[in-house]
Amino acid sequence: MTDDASVVRARAAQVLEADALLTSSTIEERARWLAEAASAVAHKAHDRRDALAEATGLSVPMIEWATRTTLGTITEDAMLALARDTSMEIGRASEPISMLSMVLAGNVFTASVRGIVVPLLFGIPVLVKTSSRETMFPSMLRDALRLADSGLGAAMSLVAFPGGDIECEAALIESAEAVSVYGSDETLAAISSRAPDTRLIAHGHGVSVAYCGASALDDANIGNTIDGVSLDICAYDQRGCLSPQIVYVQETPQCSAADFAARLATEGLGPRSRSLPRGPLPMAVGAAQAQWRGMAEVEGALLRGDTYAVAIREAVPIRWSPAYRNVTVAAVRDIDEAIEAMLPIGTNLKCVGANSASISEIETRLGSSAALHAYACAIGSMQTPPLDAPADGYPIWHGLFRA
Numbered sequence: 001m002t003d004d005a006s007v008v009r010a011r012a013a014q015v016l017e018a019d020a021l022l023t024s025s026t027i028e029e030r031a032r033w034l035a036e037a038a039s040a041v042a043h044k045a046h047d048r049r050d051a052l053a054e055a056t057g058l059s060v061p062m063i064e065w066a067t068r069t070t071l072g073t074i075t076e077d078a079m080l081a082l083a084r085d086t087s088m089e090i091g092r093a094s095e096p097i098s099m100l101s102m103v104l105a106g107n108v109f110t111a112s113v114r115g116i117v118v119p120l121l122f123g124i125p126v127l128v129k130t131s132s133r134e135t136m137f138p139s140m141l142r143d144a145l146r147l148a149d150s151g152l153g154a155a156m157s158l159v160a161f162p163g164g165d166i167e168c169e170a171a172l173i174e175s176a177e178a179v180s181v182y183g184s185d186e187t188l189a190a191i192s193s194r195a196p197d198t199r200l201i202a203h204g205h206g207v208s209v210a211y212c213g214a215s216a217l218d219d220a221n222i223g224n225t226i227d228g229v230s231l232d233i234c235a236y237d238q239r240g241c242l243s244p245q246i247v248y249v250q251e252t253p254q255c256s257a258a259d260f261a262a263r264l265a266t267e268g269l270g271p272r273s274r275s276l277p278r279g280p281l282p283m284a285v286g287a288a289q290a291q292w293r294g295m296a297e298v299e300g301a302l303l304r305g306d307t308y309a310v311a312i313r314e315a316v317p318i319r320w321s322p323a324y325r326n327v328t329v330a331a332v333r334d335i336d337e338a339i340e341a342m343l344p345i346g347t348n349l350k351c352v353g354a355n356s357a358s359i360s361e362i363e364t365r366l367g368s369s370a371a372l373h374a375y376a377c378a379i380g381s382m383q384t385p386p387l388d389a390p391a392d393g394y395p396i397w398h399g400l401f402r403a
Helices: 005-017 019-024 027-047 049-056 060-071 076-090 109-121 136-148 166-174 185-194 222-238 257-275 283-299 335-348 359-368
Strands: 100-103 126-129 156-159 178-182 200-203 207-212 244-250 301-304 309-313 326-332 349-354 375-378
Touching (some): 005 126, 005 156, 027 060, 027 109, 027 136, 049 060, 049 136, 060 109, 060 222, 100 109, 109 126, 109 136, 109 178, 166 185, 222 349, 244 257, 257 301, 283 309, 335 349, 359 375
Parallel strands (some): 100 126, 126 156, 207 244, 244 326, 349 375
């Protein structure tokens, strides 16, 4: 179903009309409402897991895992902690913006959760343009918000129209004080050029990597390392900006990059393909995958499974995979060499997953880098960011308050 510009304007007016009730509620009331709605969505998603799998192209077990881990972060305690931390960061005098419009991408269906919940928590009405590829999950979230509280729930609504529809896009933007856009850099550039005076909260093209220091490869830790890295790769079939495409491995005499890659394939990705099966491979991705795998064999070595492949090659130059569980393992001497290899990624680097002994040093290097704006997290949690995790190098509340 496609909405025209008049429908977009009407829905913008409706969410703005709900602003008075939303802003007159307390942060505690909103946290309770949002947590109740998230719990309801989790139950609904379980009931409709087959339909969601068909809509997203993911397997049913992946749908179950994704909804459970994402919606499980939307708790009253987490939201109240976020509100307290935000207040300390920006000061109590800062006012939230009057309305947020949002443009969703379709690669990770649960990505809408934080983007919608956080502004509503701060009392900001939200109008969401869904991805043409996936409207089911945002609709479930909208319905749950309204069932939990019809008055507060009216502050969030959805519209659907083809990307590039200039009239509908203008209607989406004109009533909003800021527009949050998830999508390609080309989408961001196009919207920015058509609405140069709009405050844009950009969530453009992104990639992530992992780093496994020497301590992660010893006998006591390598099993957990393999388990965590394989989960990060398999989650959402590696389609998201938090999906690691390269695993930098600090080789040791006991474990080379080739040794690690072999164990990642046989002990990690192989078993994961049974517990969290990959969804169907789109034809266009299949062609890109064949090309990537062919180049990997020429440039180094390739380990193939039925639904995954691990390339073993030099850290530079970077060769991005078509995702869908195709990953590179690259040997490095230390963190310095890994960071050096990441520099060409620049601001497109979203996250670096690291073993526990390396996180602090990775955070320090990222924090002092002028080129990289990524954040660090523990291996195994790259695809399950907490509610307060940064986004694109900024706090999650970035752009939601007036300066």
